[in-house]
Amino acid sequence: MVVAYTIADLIKKGLEALEEGEYNNPLLDSQLLLCNVLNVDKIYTYTHKDQVVDSHFVDKFLNLIDKRKSGYPIQYILKNQEFMGLDFFVKEGVLIPRPDTEVLVEYIIDIVNKGYFNNKDTIKIVDIGTGSGAITLSLAHYLENVHIYSIDVSDIALQVATENSKKLGLESKVTFLNGDLFEPLEKLKLQNSIDIIVSNPPYIPTNDIAGLQKEVAEYEPKLALDGGDDGLDFYRRIVKDSGKYLSDNGVLAMEIGYNQGAAVRKMLEEDKGNVPLSCVEIIKDLAGHDRVVVGFFKAIENGDCKLLP
Template identity: 45%
Template sequence: MITAKEILKEAVEKLKAKNIDTPQLDAEVVLCNLLGIERVKLHIYPEMEISREICHRYWEAVEKRLKHMPVQYIINRQEFMGLDFWVEEGVLIPRGDTEILVEKVIELYRKHYSPDSVKVLDIGVGSGAISVSLAAFIQDCRVTAVDISPKALKVALKNAKTHQVEDKITFAEGSLFTPLVERNKKEGFDFIVSNPPYIPKQIIANLSKEVKDYEPSLALDGGEDGLDFYRKIVEEAPMFLRKEGWLVFEIGHDQGEDLSKIMEKKDFRHIEIIKDLAGLDRVIIGKRDY
């Protein structure tokens, strides 16, 4: 039998040869997922023996990584807000940057609404990272989660069930506000949140293979300037927001100023751009005051 140390050494060499950015980390994460252990155990017990079955499955997984498939799709897991989310091909992988959006909504809730109940509309639910996290961390919260992708809705429901918040979330298939119009559900929401596609079309070809070859283009392509979906949402949002309700977006690193102007034209007030740890635009909020 081969040891963990030996199989990792071989895997790391293969990954380095393919210019994978984080070969050691990726090799360890994939092996730990198959073994059902924490990474620290690999360092404590480097001589642990790897069974033939695990070995076979491991090399199958490494082959996928050598083709630049994201590790998250290989192991079907991604952590977000301290919660484990199931992810699979066809659904956008949750990013740590999106936690800034969730944290801002929780902050606004505590400041303006707590302990009252709130209604949230999540446009483009994806894996359910935003919806499930808000439902998990805000006790009295009802979320309507919309996505045009049936696969995304299926994954989001799976994650809602995992974290026992499926009773707090209503899932609806369709584009932007369409499912609400069809159901005649123009009830006021306290928050409309969205992490829409915001990458300019011409930039997508320059993205890493992990992103452009595997993640859904539907969740990436924001049109010529990356702002197409923001314009549509800002235009219609006032019909669905309660007075003094909040519109909260994740945005691209240089889109804050342009989106501020779009929101101001639609009479949103108290507009604020929140930066990420690198000092780049990441989230924008605006309040409906009319």
């Protein structure tokens, strides 16, 4: 005998299955997966909760619940993640954008809007580690007079980011480049002309990756997570070469792990032979954790960071 399930029955069934795992919001996951299968929004599931669901969709939904229960990220199932109020296409092979990274993006938007680059017709930005394009395309969307050189070594990441640029109508403001860190900039002769270098580099210590939440450790790309033995390998490389590309008034801003602020700040302050820093600041996230390190390359009045938000 075939069991008839209503929308409410399936959401409850999905909730019960996912509550056995380590998920932040099993009810929401169950709702979103059913919405995905039925191609409806959440409101529909409330207003049609007694609707009987075709057995084909029931099977498809239960298969997705099993997949999610295994730890597979829901963002990869839905192929979508919201970031900075924008919808980004994501798939396996690219890092899923996190709310923490919005601190970095909002900071850059703030200093530009406060007039730090008022003397520039076009602000040149380099984003190292494109991923889904979340940082690059958010900056391109919210800032008018920018052009962004967005770099990644991953072909999958560049494909996804390019698709997102088309989806958001931002192709003309971005140049995607394949290569390792600053390598692709060599041919473009952009030395000493970049106004902002921004990056969310891999910063998880190699031995810590296995202990991360299952959906991160097993499914997200290690290429985007692994920061070497102490998690700081990419910061060393970025700091070492950034002075070669930044303009006289340039800014270097990087997302960091919650316990890496002091180490990265010291790295910036001690490398003045390559990077003529006038000011280094650590920006905290809403939870009060160190989240972004920013180096300003302009002589700021009295040595104070008075132009910082």
